[in-house]
Amino acid sequence: MDSHLLKERALAEGAPVIDSEAATFIWRGPQRVFVSGSFQDWSGEPLPLERVAPGLWARTLSLPHDAYVEYALKDAQGRRLKDPLNPLLVDDGIGGRNHFFYMPGSAPTPLGHRARGVPRGRLTRHRVETSEFAIGPSRQVVLYQPPGAGPCPLVVVLDGLDYLKLGSLATVVDNLIHARRIRPVALACVANGGSARTVEYFCSEATRSFLLHKVLPLAHEKLHLVDERRQPGVHGVLGASLGGLMALYLGLRSPEVFGHVLSQSGAFAIPGEGDTNVFPLAQVPPAAPLQVWMDCGVFEQLRDGNQRILPVLTQAGHRAEYWEYNGGHSYASWRDDLWRGMEWLFPPHSLKNSRRTGSR
Secondary structure, eight states, rough: HHHHHHHHHHHHHHHEEETTTTTEEEEESSOOOOOEGGGGOOOOOOOEEEEETTTEEEEEEEOHHHHHEEEEOOOSSEEEETTOOOOOEEEESSSEEEEEEEEHHHHHHEEEEEEOTTOOOEEEEEEOOOOSSSSSEEEEEEEEEEEESSBBBBBEETTTHHHHHHHHHHHEEEEHTTSSSOOOOOEEEEOOOGGGGGHHHOOOHHHHIIIIIIIHHHHHHHHHHHOOTTSSTTTTEEEHHHHHHHHHHHHHOOOEEEEEEESSOOEEEEETEEETTTTHHHHOOOOSSEEEEEETTTTTTTTTHHHHHHHHHHHHHHEEEEEEEEEOSSHHHHHHHHHHHHHHHOOOOOOOTTTTOOOO
């Protein structure tokens, strides 16, 4: 593209300059800058922009037509720079902010915005004593009761406060229930352990005990739930990344409670570390098969582990599905794709025989 035209488009449209399957990053200034982002899973060396005219630098990437991308511009010392041509910023979930954009075939899900006339579920905040099961004396749990519902399944949400804030979880669920795309479900959104998160979510028996013996009783006390003793496996668990790993672990270890697993970008195989112990657990033929929905972005290194664990689960006898989206490891991607798993796991029909049915 002609450098003058590129500059004019950037000033008029913002950056990056986007065509059908290409995005061109732009920088105006005397020094070269670099770009890194979700398109490379934030790994490897940042990519240098090339000088296309005096004081004008650019780099074009080929991207899927429906991709969602987060990125950062950096100087030669690796320091982040604000992109003056792109005001769009998103919380990265770890204390920073990334620039972002959608390619022409993609857009944020409308389910993340409250539609007019949609009743709100009731959110209440609680402190739960951790006893010996987790770091610190107590942990925050936010409970969600769907509007106007009878007894319903519970979904325990790992990294629950982040899912509420960054993943618009309550709004997405409100909209799905109102549109009758899913049956009513309650939520127990559990705060993570901060610096202890890796320990707590890396296939932890202590975390499993905390959820079963502390969070689940609270949910039964405060919410109108189906009794898992009468309908084993009725409840679900949702998590992303290490939370996605822990979600599958909870299902495999406690299928009588968590028969529905929704794992987003599950860290089943850690790059440079190898497979986690959910692989041998998943090989065991189950007495009560799970329903497992997994999704992962095509840009992610965790994609390989997700692809490989799918046949392990299905060959063992679990009902499992896997979906890939053109995006990376971010709450925006998980928010935009969450509806697929929720619809698959909790379709709007009677709970009767839901462990054996549950098709779209």
